Amino acid sequence: MNAAVIAPAGSPVPAIGPAATAYLDALRAIAANLVIGSHIVLVHYQGNVRYPGGSVAVSIFFLLSGFLITQSMLNRAGRPGPRLPGFLADRVARIMTPYVPALLLIVALNVWLITTHWGAPEENTGLRPFLGNLLMLQDHSVFQLLEILRIDIPWRVRPYNTAEPFWTVAVEMWIYVAMGLFVFCLLYGERVRRRYLWPLLVLSLPVFVWNAAAGGGKSLSLIWLIGAAAGWALARLPVSLRSGRLSLCVAGVGAVALVGRIGKVGFDGYDLQTAVLMALVLFGVLCHLLNARSVPQWVDRACRFFASYSYSLYLIHNTVLIVVWELTRDAPRWLSIVVGVLLSHVVAYLLYVAFERHYRHVARWLRPWFERALMPKPAAASIVAPLKPQAQRF
Template structure:
């Protein structure tokens, strides 16, 4: 998530301090989710203000995701066509490079997990593995059927201890839809219409359902809120971030006061869209203020960058690590047990990052030409294939 250092006032790249702040949000969000799962696993606490820290972590992830992906989409508009295949290849690489090995590890670890840590339905076995691999777990169609009393026995859930995977599926299908909308619909980029239609058919229900229901009640809207902020910052950047200090201060004061007032009135519910809007005002207001600070202390920058680097791997693997420690490690102290579990989660996540996640850019470069061939209109694809055959014959 780090960006090149530069002066915000010049309208160039984000400042070092602002970049460090975004990395801190990323790392903090993952650890807030760990706190919520520790409370549930070790103390049986599944409701209340503290457990909503996990909801806050997810809300932060979706706000950040919308903010950064919108800026990525706008940057892709400045590149030559075809743009959709490259955008999707990058997103698939970013999500799936650590996700696939994490899923394999979790499926193997399930042999040593005694309890059922999913929410019913099909949560283990080959069908669940394939469904999770294709990011179809808890798809909007399953949830819609459940809402009308038709919960099918083969409904695919996250793979047992891989409870956090449900949000990854939502995020990926939002990426797919936004890419299709931006490049195929708005910019009329030519792609294979059958593949485009099939992708839209899977992605659109996820987008709509999670705007009004789903596990997070309004995660699509929260993502779009972050995307709106990303668009506004990009426009603001072209204007040299004019009046950035005063605007940032106003956002923080207004959003902070509103957030306190709403929490007093209805409680703190990060998935509530009004609450998420106020969180976004504070979050991006602080970002605006920190863009006026060019440099960050070296120790702070390195520490935050380290924690942020493997935060996605941590989000994927932490729940399984916590459960394995809970079921197989014996200690006299609950807090010692928790400490072992948290350390194990971070250790496993860092190894997953070293082995897989940090290589996602290489995976993206490998996927791009394959996505370009797969998404090319049928006539273009056939012409390219014929040209390639002709070149081979001449050789």
């Protein structure tokens, strides 16, 4: 759910040019709208229509997330000083800046306008689910494991009623934390205060492990790692192996194999082998576009615009669709769908303008707090002011 990374000068990660950036933006925008289609099926057709677009979209989001966040971590690894606090501050700001107001808006709409019940059969409205969603504990892997063990936990946290898409946001957040700890603490030896290290490990590692083999997306952690491997390869492999005809061959082989797999076993966007083949196609095309020197201005602007609020659209669209569905039950179905989709885009763009686009300011404000909290005291005391962000787009 993040835009392309434009590497700063001297970065260990090659810069992504305008054509490749527009391509990544287009993927994000397309994926967000595919998710809308999946919830149209659920709201208006009660899930009786087969539509794989939702799983495809989530897999694309996690592939792109692994790719881009890995490149971001590689960039940070080449900088002096502590890196984990800044990384976590940026990730929290990117996720939470639109997430919190979206959750508050969803709670308000569920209280004032929505009368139907959605999501899991357990209680998923009220103060406890709100706080659980705010803390990214909805459908945490510990709850899911206890359910398999037939241990009834009455206070299990579910996505807040119409905020069903939020479960993937929580998974992604804890993957960020787990991978940040792995890269910066385990690989690069960065020290973190134990009072925060252990809670972060206890909350994030089970989510990462569980979603490697189970969870709502079956193997989202592994799908994220596939994207991460592609991000590492782009940064480390020679130019001759990253672009040109070889990249088109990789994309072509992936496309042919994907069609063959669909013909043999059907299509499931969450299937790990399917995700691998999708990655070959997506990143093969991306590598080829690295050679493109320019892109038509109108294409770049369109891709940038629709991608800019795609995360806000992902957060709010399901609630807007349900509000429109409840208020237009006597209207033709097609009209309710059209109004719901258009209004989802309008509300999402307003959410982006009011909140999401300001996440960099939130990140700058959070960094010194994270540095003081996470770093050992001698290192934290040596920090005079937070570093200015490099030229990046997340």
